[in-house]
Structures are given as structure tokens and as C-alpha cells.
Amino acid sequence: MLILGIETSCDETSAAVVEETGDAARPWAIRSNVIASQVSIHREWGGVVPELASRQHIRDICGVVERACDEAKATWRDLGAVAVTQGPGLVGSLLVGVAFAKAAAAAAGLPLVAVHHLAGHIESLVLENGEMPLPAIVLVVSGGHTSLYLVDRPGHYELLSRTRDDAAGEAYDKVAKLLGLGYPGGPIVDRLAQSGNDRAIALPTTRLTHADRNAPELKGDLDFSFSGLKTAVLRHVREREKALSSSQESRPPFSGQEVADICATFQRVVVTVLIERLFDAARRFQAKSVGIAGGVSANSRLRAELLGRGERREVPTFLPSLQLSTDNAAMIAAAGLRKFRAGVIAPPDLNADAALVL
Numbered sequence: 001m002l003i004l005g006i007e008t009s010c011d012e013t014s015a016a017v018v019e020e021t022g023d024a025a026r027p028w029a030i031r032s033n034v035i036a037s038q039v040s041i042h043r044e045w046g047g048v049v050p051e052l053a054s055r056q057h058i059r060d061i062c063g064v065v066e067r068a069c070d071e072a073k074a075t076w077r078d079l080g081a082v083a084v085t086q087g088p089g090l091v092g093s094l095l096v097g098v099a100f101a102k103a104a105a106a107a108a109g110l111p112l113v114a115v116h117h118l119a120g121h122i123e124s125l126v127l128e129n130g131e132m133p134l135p136a137i138v139l140v141v142s143g144g145h146t147s148l149y150l151v152d153r154p155g156h157y158e159l160l161s162r163t164r165d166d167a168a169g170e171a172y173d174k175v176a177k178l179l180g181l182g183y184p185g186g187p188i189v190d191r192l193a194q195s196g197n198d199r200a201i202a203l204p205t206t207r208l209t210h211a212d213r214n215a216p217e218l219k220g221d222l223d224f225s226f227s228g229l230k231t232a233v234l235r236h237v238r239e240r241e242k243a244l245s246s247s248q249e250s251r252p253p254f255s256g257q258e259v260a261d262i263c264a265t266f267q268r269v270v271v272t273v274l275i276e277r278l279f280d281a282a283r284r285f286q287a288k289s290v291g292i293a294g295g296v297s298a299n300s301r302l303r304a305e306l307l308g309r310g311e312r313r314e315v316p317t318f319l320p321s322l323q324l325s326t327d328n329a330a331m332i333a334a335a336g337l338r339k340f341r342a343g344v345i346a347p348p349d350l351n352a353d354a355a356l357v358l
């Protein structure tokens, strides 16, 4: 069976056609995965502007879906279902995909499948690498989320922990902004960090020891927190600016090396925390595999450390390709196929849910 996936939760309009292979170990194959990025629109504002995002989704959605079907050499008659991201995300953006998917499914007489965006990121690992040995621990780390999930059976995702404040990708983007590096900051900080000294400055790591009052069902000790780290970088930058301006007449900008050192140290702290919590959880739940998905999984240091730790601990590690690490519809199609085969279909009056819980 072929499924059409649609993803519009943030600032990428994406449509994909994914097929079932019939191989239980490697259940899905990508026929097409078209992504229209809005980065150039939002860059001017230093972040995603929700109103601009939803208007651009409306302009792009028809052409993106048409191209996805053309590239897959599939007509509406060849499809068996339509899967769409229901949430979480920006509600105006989500609504475009949900409205389009509902209308398309109704017009073509196809079943509709509602997908959680993070289930999509988790299934991106299976899409390219095959089924993960279970139980698995998956870290979903993006601009909006930093969460650990236990996957103990296919399609079942149990939240173990999440960030108490900023997501890791958000911290990357904010640090890049305060260093004047542009948007989105993650890839820029990653690139600059490669020529920096990762012990150049003192930055704090956070370990939470108590449960969050807002989520007493979680133990809390696997939670993340990045806002203190971001503030420490800000304080360091302000102090250095003050020191530079009092020592010279006109304030010079930081040298390239100094910026690289800040990026490298920040990146070391973020990556160390992410990897440590992931493997703490893996040990606690005797995981047979571990994975990292979401936009920040494109990070070079995070990828290298995961692969290194995986080899040393002899636990299989899973990462998406760079193309599937950021938002895309192929992962939504894959998660949709999993749900469809479990017999879960969405009602025709499906609504977008900006705060959908997995």
C-alpha cells in the first residue's frame, strides 16, 4: 500500500509518498519526500513568524503534494490512505495541513490518519534503518522539544522526561542570536564549534533531582533544562563586551576564534547532557537500542558521540539521515502507516491540536 503524508506543523510545507515493503524488519520505503522550506522568509525576523508561516503553507501545499505524487509516480487512485500531522505545532500552520488532508481524503474516498509530530520523528529512525530492537529509548530533540521516550512495543511511546524550559534547538537558536550569527542558529553554531576550544569558558550543566510539580507522574531526574546555560552564555558575552569596550576606544567585535570557543563550549555542554540522560535511561530500562531524532540530531558532535558511545556499550544506535532529521512528511507517512495497520483511523471532523499529547 502507498500512503500520502502531509506535514505543516512549523515552517516546512512537506508531502511524501511512502510504500509498504512487505518486509517486517524494514517495513517502509520512501517513494518521494518533497520539502518547501520557509527559512528565507523567517530569517529576516530572526525566528518563525506564525502568521507568515500559515500564509506560506497555503501558497505551497497544493504544489508540494502534486510534486510528491509526480515524483512517486502515484495518482490518487494508487494511494491507500492520507496521513497528516495533527499536532503539536503552530495552530495556524497545522490547520493548513489538516484541512488539506481532510478534503483530499474525502474527495478521493481514502481513510485519514492523524499523526503526532513526535511519533513521526521517532519513526524516522525506523524508516531508514529498519525496526529498532525493543525496548528502545529515543531522544527527540528539536526546536520545540527535548524529550525521552521509551518504546516498549511498536507504535507505543511512553514519555520518560522532557525539558523544564527551553528545548535544546531553541537554546542553539538563542545563543546564535545573541552572538549575532543568524537564523536558524543550530547549524551555524555546529559549524563554528568545529574550530573552537570546547573548554575555553566555564559554563554550567544542570541535573534535576526532583519531580516537576507540573508533571508529578514523571520522576523528574531524567528531565532537561537549558535556560540556565543560555543565560550563562549571555552573561559571559556581556562581561566580555564590557571588558573589550573599557580597554579600547571603539568596541571591537569578538574575534572569530572567541566566537568559535563560545560555540564549542556551549555545544560540548549541550551534547554531554543529551547523551548522558539518554544512556542513563537506556541503563534504567535495559534498552536493546537507543536513538536520537529531531532537528538537533543533525548536530555533528551529537551524532559522533552517539555512535562512539553505542559502539563502546555494544547497544545498537539509530540516527536519521540529515534529510530526515529536520521536519519532513516521509516520517509522518511512516508513523501513519504504523497507526493505520493498528486500525486507528481519524474522524472526518478531525481538528488540529497545537498542544497534542503523545
Ligand code: KG4
Pocket (backbone or CB within 6 Å): 010, 141, 142, 143, 144, 145, 168, 169, 170, 172, 173, 184, 185, 186, 187, 190, 294, 295, 296, 297, 298, 299, 300, 325, 326, 327
Ligand atoms: O525538528 P525541527 O526541524 O523542527 C522542530 O520541530 O522544531 O528542528 C529544528 C531545530 C532548530 O532549532 C535548529 O536550530 C536545530 O533543529 N538544528 C540544529 C542543527 N540543525 C538543525 N541544532 C544543532 N546542530 C545542528 N546541526
Ligand code: ZN
Pocket (backbone or CB within 6 Å): 117, 121, 142, 294, 295, 326, 327
Ligand atoms: Zn520537528
